[in-house]
Amino acid sequence: MKIWKSLLIVLMVLVNLAFAQPSFADRPKFSKNPDYIEVTKALKELSKTKDAQTQVEGLTPEQIQKRTEELTLQKYALETGINWGxxxxxxxxxxxxxxxxxxxxxxxxxxxxxxxxxxxxxxxxxxxxxxxxxxxxxxxxxxxxxxxxxxxxxxxxxxxxxxxxxxxxxxxxxxxxxxxxxxxxxxxxxxxxxxxxxxxxxxxxxxxxxxxxxxxxxxx
Known part of the structure; x- marks a missing residue:
């Protein structure tokens, strides 16, 4: 009888975990944040510009460097869970x-x-x-x-x-x-x-x- 009670308890725990799992899976990730996607894309473009030693139209090398630094910190903030401005x-x-x-x-x-x-x-x-x-x-x-x-x-x-x-x-x-x-x-x-x-x-x-x-x- 005790064995059946133990098996029943284990079964209930497994059922609860099965229903609870989707709630963890559905938690939003920073990688899906539209702002994060935009910042990451902009950083890649600026990085290619610097590597190719070309100039973005209308921007000086100093401005490109400043924007890279600002976007890097912005990307870090989003990665650490700061989802507010x-x-x-x-x-x-x-x-x-x-x-x-x-x-x-x-x-x-x-x-x-x-x-x-x-x-x-x-x-x-x-x-x-x-x-x-x-x-x-x-x-x-x-x-x-x-x-x-x-x-x-x-x-x-x-x-x-x-x-x-x-x-x-x-x-x-x-x-x-x-x-x-x-x-x-x-x-x-x-x-x-x-x-x-x-x-x-x-x-x-x-x-x-x-x-x-x-x-x-x-x-x-």
């Missing part, structure tokens, strides 16, 4: 940032995939809360913008939504000479209603400055 506002104004709800609860009635929050000057978004990107007002421009890790910088004028890669700390500053926005990372993506379900209004910086700041921050 951080936005640091040093513009002198309130800015609008994109991100999910702080408690990570999914709202079935939500119209958009993320929310638009307002971040005060001198503050950065909270650690472990994923700042997906920033909103660029219709009267604000970025002076040296690139949507490709190996691309040449260009000017971009809002309104626009700019997405950052996971593992990035985006520092946004205002150039005192030109009034344009300066970004510290080599690559941000412009998203629109065709590429992402984000709310992209056509509003000015003056309107943004009147909003109550509600972005999750390390100070809150």
């Amino acid at each position: 951080q936005c640091d506002n040093q513009t002198g104004n309130t800015i609008a940032v994109y991100g999910k709800t702080p408690n990570d609860e999914e709202d079935e009635d939500a119209v958009y995939d993320n929310n638009l929050y307002f971040l005060a000057n001198g503050q950065s978004t909270k650690n472990n809360w994923d700042c997906d990107g920033i909103y660029l007002a219709n009267d604000v421009k970025v002076a040296n913008f690139t949507s490709s890790p190996n691309g040449q910088g260009q000017e971009l004028t809002g309104p626009a939504a700019l997405k950052i890669l996971d593992g990035t700390q985006l520092v946004i500053k205002t150039n005192p000479d030109t009034g344009a926005i300066d970004l510290n990372v080599p690559t941000v993506k412009v998203v629109n209603s065709k590429t992402a379900n984000w709310f992209i209004p056509d509003i000015s910086q003056a309107i943004i400055n009147t909003r109550v700041t509600n972005a999750p921050t390390n100070q809150s």
Whole structure:
């Protein structure tokens, strides 16, 4: 009788393991992260450029080296499990940032995939809360913008939504000479209603400055 009880217990354990195994197999891997794939691809392209001693159009060897270093650290951050970005506002104004709800609860009635929050000057978004990107007002421009890790910088004028890669700390500053926005990372993506379900209004910086700041921050 004891033998049958023991066999029954073993059988139950095996059944539980059989059902539990898929949950481990379905855990997301950093190698499937679209940001990781893009960073890895960009690093390979830059490496080929350096090995062939050729020059990417519009980029100096110093710029290529800097982008390689930045992307290497970004790749490492994704490999070590940092799947969130951080936005640091040093513009002198309130800015609008994109991100999910702080408690990570999914709202079935939500119209958009993320929310638009307002971040005060001198503050950065909270650690472990994923700042997906920033909103660029219709009267604000970025002076040296690139949507490709190996691309040449260009000017971009809002309104626009700019997405950052996971593992990035985006520092946004205002150039005192030109009034344009300066970004510290080599690559941000412009998203629109065709590429992402984000709310992209056509509003000015003056309107943004009147909003109550509600972005999750390390100070809150």
